[in-house]
Amino acid sequence: xxxxxxxxxxxxxxxxxxxxxxxxxxxxxxxxxxxxxxxxxxxxxxxxxxxxxxxxxxxxxxxxxxxxxxxxxxxxxxxxxxxxxxxxxxxxxxxxxxxxxxxxxxxxxxxxx
Amino acid sequence: xxxxxxxxxxxxxxxxxxxxxxxxxxxxxxxxxxxxxxxxxxxxxxxxxxxxxxxxxxxxxxxxxxxxxxxxxxxxxxxxxxxxxxxxxxxxxxxxxxxxxxxxxxxxxxxx
Numbered sequence: 390x391x392x393x394x395x396x397x398x399x400x401x402x403x404x405x406x407x408x409x410x411x412x413x414x415x416x417x418x419x420x421x422x423x424x425x426x427x428x429x430x431x432x433x434x435x436x437x438x439x440x441x442x443x444x445x446x447x448x449x450x451x452x453x454x455x456x457x458x459x460x461x462x463x464x465x466x467x468x469x470x471x472x473x474x475x476x477x478x479x480x481x482x483x484x485x486x487x488x489x490x491x492x493x494x495x496x497x498x499x500x501x502x
Numbered sequence: 503x504x505x506x507x508x509x510x511x512x513x514x515x516x517x518x519x520x521x522x523x524x525x526x527x528x529x530x531x532x533x534x535x536x537x538x539x540x541x542x543x544x545x546x547x548x549x550x551x552x553x554x555x556x557x558x559x560x561x562x563x564x565x566x567x568x569x570x571x572x573x574x575x576x577x578x579x580x581x582x583x584x585x586x587x588x589x590x591x592x593x594x595x596x597x598x599x600x601x602x603x604x605x606x607x608x609x610x611x612x613x614x
Contacts, residue, residue, distance in 0.1 A: 422601070432546065486598060
């Protein structure tokens with residue numbers, strides 16, 4: 390039973406570029422959340438998708454956008470990349486939006502030059 | 503956002519119990535207390551959660567204060583593989599969704 394898978398594992402971009410990160414949820418899960426984790430910090434919530442709609446959003450600018458597909462997989466898009474966007478981006482999946490544990494992938498390490 | 507406060511780091515010896523404290527004085531009545539841990543180079547891993555009563559599972563136990571303003575994660579016999587950052591999180595249900603608000607966590611070091 391595959392867990393949460395994220396691609397790519399590492400990515401290098403330059404300032405001003407755009408990036409798309411991908412996430413496949415754990416089998417049976419229908420909710421996907423995205424987090425940004427800077428070095429030495431705890432993960433920060435970006436947004437959550439359920440039924441192909443953004444249900445919750447953290448304190449991130451509109452440069453961060455997402456999408457959920459009918460098969461529950463999800464993408465995180467970041468436009469106009471800044472040096473400060475360098476971080477580990479984590480995807481987590483869960484069943485529904487009620488009190489259920491979230492299962493995390495191992496993340497995509499994004500470096501901005 | 504409701505916040506949690508944890509010590510930055512703790513140390514333990516292998517095979518001994520570990521008690522990781524967490525304060526959450528602004529917790530609301532419907533907020534669940536979740537614990538996750540993160541090993542180096544991995545995503546966070548769910549450990550345990552509870553609302554009011556103490557909880558046990560194969561990984562750990564969760565002791566919740568009667569006023570719910572604090573909780574303690576208990577690892578009954580620490581092993582080297584338990585060395586990780588442990589996050590105490592309030593699971594908040596709002597507006598048709600939910601989110602986990604992580605703090606900086608407690609770095610647990612386990613020594614032989």
